[in-house]
Amino acid sequence: MRLRHLIVSVLLPLAAGGCAGSQSALDPQGPNAASLAWLIGAFTIVCGIVWLLVMIVVGVALLRRRGAAEPADTPLAEDPGRERRKGAVVLAAVLATVVIVTGLTVISYLATHSLTAASGEPLVVRLRGYQWWWEVTYTSPSPDRFVTSANEIRVPVGRPVRLELSAADVIHSFWVPSLAGKQDLIPGRDNQLTFTAERPGIYRAQCAEFCGVQHARMALVVVALPPDEFAAWLDGQLRDAATPANEEEAAGREVASGKACAACHTIRGTPAAGTLGPDLTHVASRQTIAAGTLPTTRGSLAAWIADPQGVKPGNKMPMVPLSADELRAVSAYMASLK
Amino acid sequence: MKRRAALVMAVAMLVGCQREQRDLRLDPPVAAALDQVAPTANGIGGAPPDVYVALGGPYESNAYNLGEGKRLYTWFNCKGCHADGGGASGPALMDGWWRYGADPVSLFVSLRDGRPNGMPAYRDKLTTEQIWQLVGYVQTIGMASATTAAPSRNDEMQSRPAENRAPAAADLPTPPSR
Numbered sequence: 001m002r003l004r005h006l007i008v009s010v011l012l013p014l015a016a017g018g019c020a021g022s023q024s025a026l027d028p029q030g031p032n033a034a035s036l037a038w039l040i041g042a043f044t045i046v047c048g049i050v051w052l053l054v055m056i057v058v059g060v061a062l063l064r065r066r067g068a069a070e071p072a073d074t075p076l077a078e079d080p081g082r083e084r085r086k087g088a089v090v091l092a093a094v095l096a097t098v099v100i101v102t103g104l105t106v107i108s109y110l111a112t113h114s115l116t117a118a119s120g121e122p123l124v125v126r127l128r129g130y131q132w133w134w135e136v137t138y139t140s141p142s143p144d145r146f147v148t149s150a151n152e153i154r155v156p157v158g159r160p161v162r163l164e165l166s167a168a169d170v171i172h173s174f175w176v177p178s179l180a181g182k183q184d185l186i187p188g189r190d191n192q193l194t195f196t197a198e199r200p201g202i203y204r205a206q207c208a209e210f211c212g213v214q215h216a217r218m219a220l221v222v223v224a225l226p227p228d229e230f231a232a233w234l235d236g237q238l239r240d241a242a243t244p245a246n247e248e249e250a251a252g253r254e255v256a257s258g259k260a261c262a263a264c265h266t267i268r269g270t271p272a273a274g275t276l277g278p279d280l281t282h283v284a285s286r287q288t289i290a291a292g293t294l295p296t297t298r299g300s301l302a303a304w305i306a307d308p309q310g311v312k313p314g315n316k317m318p319m320v321p322l323s324a325d326e327l328r329a330v331s332a333y334m335a336s337l338k
Numbered sequence: 339m340k341r342r343a344a345l346v347m348a349v350a351m352l353v354g355c356q357r358e359q360r361d362l363r364l365d366p367p368v369a370a371a372l373d374q375v376a377p378t379a380n381g382i383g384g385a386p387p388d389v390y391v392a393l394g395g396p397y398e399s400n401a402y403n404l405g406e407g408k409r410l411y412t413w414f415n416c417k418g419c420h421a422d423g424g425g426a427s428g429p430a431l432m433d434g435w436w437r438y439g440a441d442p443v444s445l446f447v448s449l450r451d452g453r454p455n456g457m458p459a460y461r462d463k464l465t466t467e468q469i470w471q472l473v474g475y476v477q478t479i480g481m482a483s484a485t486t487a488a489p490s491r492n493d494e495m496q497s498r499p500a501e502n503r504a505p506a507a508a509d510l511p512t513p514p515s516r
């Protein structure tokens with residue numbers, strides 16, 4: 001009774017909940033993910049049927065009674081009719097295996113082939129993996145319209161997106177299950193991944209290749225927007241950082257450009273031009289900070305800046321000693337960088 | 339005899355469980371105290387802060403700290419002026435010859451406050467902990483004797499003997515007397 005309770009109350013919702021949501025290969029939101037989900041389904045069904053048949057045959061063989069006519073003491077005695085039947089069974093099994101394996105190979109070829117066939121001019125986005133965050137650069141035919149951001153990819157609905165994947169240090173892997181399959185980011189070698197989002201929404205993605213202590217906290221979100229909203233958002237991202245609206249924010253800008261922060265972070269429109277950490281020009285417009293570790297609020301920005309090693313131990317941002325006033329000012333400033 | 343062998347094995351296995359401690363989060367008061375070096379008047383030599391001694395000099399003997407120092411050496415473009423330790427527009431750091439002293443305090447002051455003939459000050463670019471990590475690393479690239487710890491291996495081609503192949507300095511010609 002207890003056990004059944006446990007199964008019903010814990011395992012069932014878990015199993016069912018695993019199928020839907022913002023990060024699920026079984027709940028596809030674009031053609032690539034759909035063909036992969038179809039492939040997973042087809043393989044599961046075909047292999048399931050084969051497994052069932054094999055189990056049935058094994059069961060029958062185990063349970064079948066030995067016939068009275070079977071002379072156990074002359075096992076090598078030949079019976080031509082029997083031999084023929086055995087031969088036919090083996091032949092049928094071999095043929096079925098060949099047909100099934102060929103069939104699975106063909107559908108898997110067709111499904112993976114369709115992944116690279118995109119229609120229309122793709123939006124090219126460069127995604128570079130660092131230990132343990134993502135740099136996102138939106139390219140454009142004119143170089144002055146390149147935008148660098150981090151830990152969040154925004155894409156227009158219905159238009160194919162080609163990600164150009166590279167890595168700065170070790171191998172990472174980009175996986176957004178609701179939209180596409182995995183693709184590795186390899187130092188010194190450029191990879192590509194093309195996908196299309198069919199519906200507006202927020203899809204969670206994650207690093208899928210162990211890359212060091214904070215691999216688990218190396219996530220990002222893919223936000224699919226209607227094309228006009230995307231264009232407006234991209235124009236906003238092209239602008240320099242917001243100017244401080246009050247004294248506190250102005251003091252915060254002084255901290256961000258005078259302290260060590262400026263050696264690692266870029267805030268366009270200020271002297272801060274480091275390239276070792278995420279671009280902070282519009283940090284407050286992103287949903288999360290530190291690669292999906294915390295939601296972007298003034299409080300979590302302050303918590304992160306005050307003690308990055310407490311929030312995400314081992315990450316590459318050091319604790320920069322700040323006074324309480326400096327911390328308050330710099331987190332107000334960061335929260336204003338919409 | 340058997341008992342003794344078992345005991346030795348047990349001790350060996352226990353020692354094998356020992357893992358190097360990584361200090362990821364230096365407490366702010368310790369970091370502040372580590373900044374209190376007492377260099378001599380000309381900025382060469384001097385006394386390390388008491389905490390440095392109390393901590394047991396973790397920046398020269400801890401592989402994690404050395405590895406971080408190695409990363410920072412590339413990140414903060416020390417390579418741009420000192421190359422892989424062999425020297426370019428900045429002096430060589432591995433020839434065993436130092437303009438401002440080879441001891442940790444001199445190196446710390448070289449990095450934090452800069453030096454007059456073109457070494458920039460990193461006071462506002464690096465934290466105290468990072469400067470110490472670099473000091474530890476700079477000491478390993480030209481070391482004359484083996485230490486028990488080494489940073490991670492190079493990702494690029496080696497332009498000099500690896501840090502864990504001491505003594506590296508012994509392979510080099512004697513530095514010119516300047």
Ligand SMILES: [Cu+2]
Nearest residue numbers: 207209211215
């Ligand atoms: Cu990873």
